[in-house]
Amino acid sequence: MKNKIWLSSPHMSGNEQKYVNEAFDTNWIAPLGTNVNGFEKDLQEYLKIDNAAALSSGSAAIHLALILLGVVAGDEVIASSFTFSATVNPITYQGAIPVLVDSEVDTWNMDPVLLEKAIIDRINKAKKPKAIIIVHLYGMPAKIEEIRLVADKYNIPIIEDAAEALGSSYKGQKLGTFGDFGILSFNGNKIITTSGGGALVAKDKNAIDKSRFLATQARDDAPHYQHSHVGYNYRMSNVVAGIGRGQMIVIDERVEQRRANNSFYHEFLDSIEGITFLEEPNDDYFSNYWLTTILVDASKTGGLTREDIRLALEKENIETRPLWKPMHLQPVFEKYPAYVNGVSEKLFDDGLCLPSGSNLSANDRTRIKDALLKALKK
Numbered sequence: 001m002k003n004k005i006w007l008s009s010p011h012m013s014g015n016e017q018k019y020v021n022e023a024f025d026t027n028w029i030a031p032l033g034t035n036v037n038g039f040e041k042d043l044q045e046y047l048k049i050d051n052a053a054a055l056s057s058g059s060a061a062i063h064l065a066l067i068l069l070g071v072v073a074g075d076e077v078i079a080s081s082f083t084f085s086a087t088v089n090p091i092t093y094q095g096a097i098p099v100l101v102d103s104e105v106d107t108w109n110m111d112p113v114l115l116e117k118a119i120i121d122r123i124n125k126a127k128k129p130k131a132i133i134i135v136h137l138y139g140m141p142a143k144i145e146e147i148r149l150v151a152d153k154y155n156i157p158i159i160e161d162a163a164e165a166l167g168s169s170y171k172g173q174k175l176g177t178f179g180d181f182g183i184l185s186f187n188g189n190k191i192i193t194t195s196g197g198g199a200l201v202a203k204d205k206n207a208i209d210k211s212r213f214l215a216t217q218a219r220d221d222a223p224h225y226q227h228s229h230v231g232y233n234y235r236m237s238n239v240v241a242g243i244g245r246g247q248m249i250v251i252d253e254r255v256e257q258r259r260a261n262n263s264f265y266h267e268f269l270d271s272i273e274g275i276t277f278l279e280e281p282n283d284d285y286f287s288n289y290w291l292t293t294i295l296v297d298a299s300k301t302g303g304l305t306r307e308d309i310r311l312a313l314e315k316e317n318i319e320t321r322p323l324w325k326p327m328h329l330q331p332v333f334e335k336y337p338a339y340v341n342g343v344s345e346k347l348f349d350d351g352l353c354l355p356s357g358s359n360l361s362a363n364d365r366t367r368i369k370d371a372l373l374k375a376l377k378k
Helices: 016-025 034-047 058-068 089-093 112-124 144-153 205-215 238-248 251-269 306-315 343-350 362-377
Strands: 051-055 076-080 097-101 131-135 158-161 181-185 198-202 275-277 292-296 351-354
Touching (some): 016 238, 034 051, 051 205, 058 089, 058 158, 058 198, 076 112, 089 097, 097 112, 144 158, 198 205, 238 251, 251 275, 251 362, 292 306, 292 343, 306 351, 306 362, 343 351
Parallel strands (some): 076 097, 076 131, 131 158, 158 181
Antiparallel strands (some): 051 198, 181 198, 292 351
């Protein structure tokens, strides 16, 4: 059988082992240490933001952001419907209620117009949302300025889910730094990885300091174990932070490689009737193109669907994946309020994520191209 071509697999730089060895050599096999401090500093310098807390996952970062914003049981939190469930799950950890908002067609992210409609309707029901979680899907910047204007108009804080968007920017400003809080993910499939991990970033030093306190079981400053708050085991390990430090050395290179993958697909798919891409709307938007994504219009491809293409590549041992199934269609979330316009459902029906790893070889690309063109000829 041919070797598996993964959708987005980890890509080590060779720098990571040095920092991991340092953790072993100094016996800092613990949640804290010089690698954690160094990784946080690397993130701060890269994002040009003053405060970052390295955590166990992006989900942990969202959960802590909600706690810091005072979200409690019964509160409502608006979130993008077109996303991975990790965006919405932490809302339920607090006993709060997700209010799901659909996408617009330009960036596939939260629709600012629909967002305002949702806010007005919730306020009219005496349920003003406590926070808004926006997502930069597949690395594409959301219409962040428009969303920020709506959020500010109603005085609602923003949690910016940039889990897929490290290295992306809007008008030259890195994503994750526009919201009251920004969250990152370093899961194994992300543009850089620490195996598992995430980060919470903010301009507010006190908030990030408090997030570190909560993430280390909220232990009070006392010679014995004393706790005045509920805490969490959410801090990043010093060992995996070492992997992150090695990965940050090549972050710009990884962005370039992902964008090169996107250009590679454009070269031979742009001329195919019925195949379109998620693209930067204008020069203000800079996407890391974490995943290259296409839409397949069966009415223009002779009846060939997204699923036909996915299955054809699967036979060649090439992993592709449908776009995210919207949260308002998920059994676990379908009972919650949702403001939909049909955009994300159409994207889910017609969309496909193509192999986008920064470690794709020339041979991998040839296999992918041949498999795609063979499927499209059918």
